Amino acid sequence: MKALAHPxxxxxxxxxxxxxxxxxxxxxxxxxxxSTVSKHLAVLKKAGIVTDEKKGKQVxxxxxxxxxxxxxxxxxxxxxxxxx
Amino acid sequence: MKALAHPxxxxxxxxxxxxxxxxxxxxxxxxxxxSTVSKHLAVLKKAGIVTDEKKGKQVxxxxxxxxxxxxxxxxxxxxxxxxx
DNA sequence: CGAACACTTGGCTTATTTACCAAATGAAAC
DNA sequence: GTTTCATTTGGTAAATAAGCCAAGTGTTCG
Numbered sequence: 200m201k202a203l204a205h206p207x208x209x210x211x212x213x214x215x216x217x218x219x220x221x222x223x224x225x226x227x228x229x230x231x232x233x234s235t236v237s238k239h240l241a242v243l244k245k246a247g248i249v250t251d252e253k254k255g256k257q258v259x260x261x262x263x264x265x266x267x268x269x270x271x272x273x274x275x276x277x278x279x280x281x282x283x
Numbered sequence: 284m285k286a287l288a289h290p291x292x293x294x295x296x297x298x299x300x301x302x303x304x305x306x307x308x309x310x311x312x313x314x315x316x317x318s319t320v321s322k323h324l325a326v327l328k329k330a331g332i333v334t335d336e337k338k339g340k341q342v343x344x345x346x347x348x349x350x351x352x353x354x355x356x357x358x359x360x361x362x363x364x365x366x367x
Numbered sequence: 368c369g370a371a372c373a374c375t376t377g378g379c380t381t382a383t384t385t386a387c388c389a390a391a392t393g394a395a396a397c
Numbered sequence: 398g399t400t401t402c403a404t405t406t407g408g409t410a411a412a413t414a415a416g417c418c419a420a421g422t423g424t425t426c427g
Contacts, residue, residue, distance in 0.1 A: 204288035205385085222404060235386055237405055256395065256403050266357040273350040289415085306374060316417055321375055323415090340373050340424060369427090376421070384413070391406070397399090 202246035203267070207231060208239050211260075215249060216268050221257040286330035287351070291315060292323050295344075299333065300352050305341040 203209065207229045214220055214228055226236045240260055243249045250263045262268075287293065291313045298304055298312055310320045324344055327333045334347045346352075 200284075200293065201288045204285045209284065232387055233404070234388080234406080238385085241405080253394080258404060264361055266354075266361055269357060270350075270354040273353060277348055277350055317374070318376080318418080319416055325375080342374060371426080372424085374422085380416085382415075385411085392404085396401075
């Protein structure tokens with residue numbers, strides 16, 4: 200759960216739900232140093248949420264637990280209907 | 284999400300899924316100082332995950348977002364079938 | 368009213384997380 | 398083989414979070 204406790208990591212997960220991405224793409228997305236992003240990805244990997252695969256020069260990350268997305272949808276709906 | 288990033292808080296949520304509990308019951312459960320538990324509950328409350336209600340001398344907390352439980356079930360099943 | 372009880376808040380110390388820079392790795396291109 | 402490019406790792410400083418004790422708040426009970 201701790202692995203989900205950072206905005207940048209959530210942003211990355213959201214992005215990865217649309218398909219695999221290399222570190223540089225995610226770095227551009229969150230707008231932090233590439234080393235920072237790499238460490239965030241290491242956290243997610245260690246938690247078993249993503250997997251990585253080296254393809255040529257780049258390393259591509261991919262979601263391993265689709266379940267996470269269900270949770271996001273759930274949260275969204277709670278927030279959405281929270282105003283009633 | 285940060286609100287879910289602590290073992291004691293997860294334990295409390297799990298417990299609250301079985302019904303409302305007062306602070307003293309939760310304190311006994313997690314085995315920490317009551318002030319610590321109170322602060323954890325404040326975090327959960329601020330995050331909109333629980334609500335509190337004063338009944339006589341005690342304050343009772345209750346789950347506000349059942350959705351959290353779905354997520355836990357999801358995680359459990361992922362862990363369970365993770366060994367294949 | 369005053370004491371007792373259940374809880375919250377403030378203050379402070381220690382532990383954990385985060386972020387960046389710089390240096391190391393590892394594959395690919397020349 | 399060496400340079401280059403993408404990424405990871407080490408190191409360190411700054412920010413956040415966690416824990417406990419002590420003091421404060423609000424209710425109930427005598």
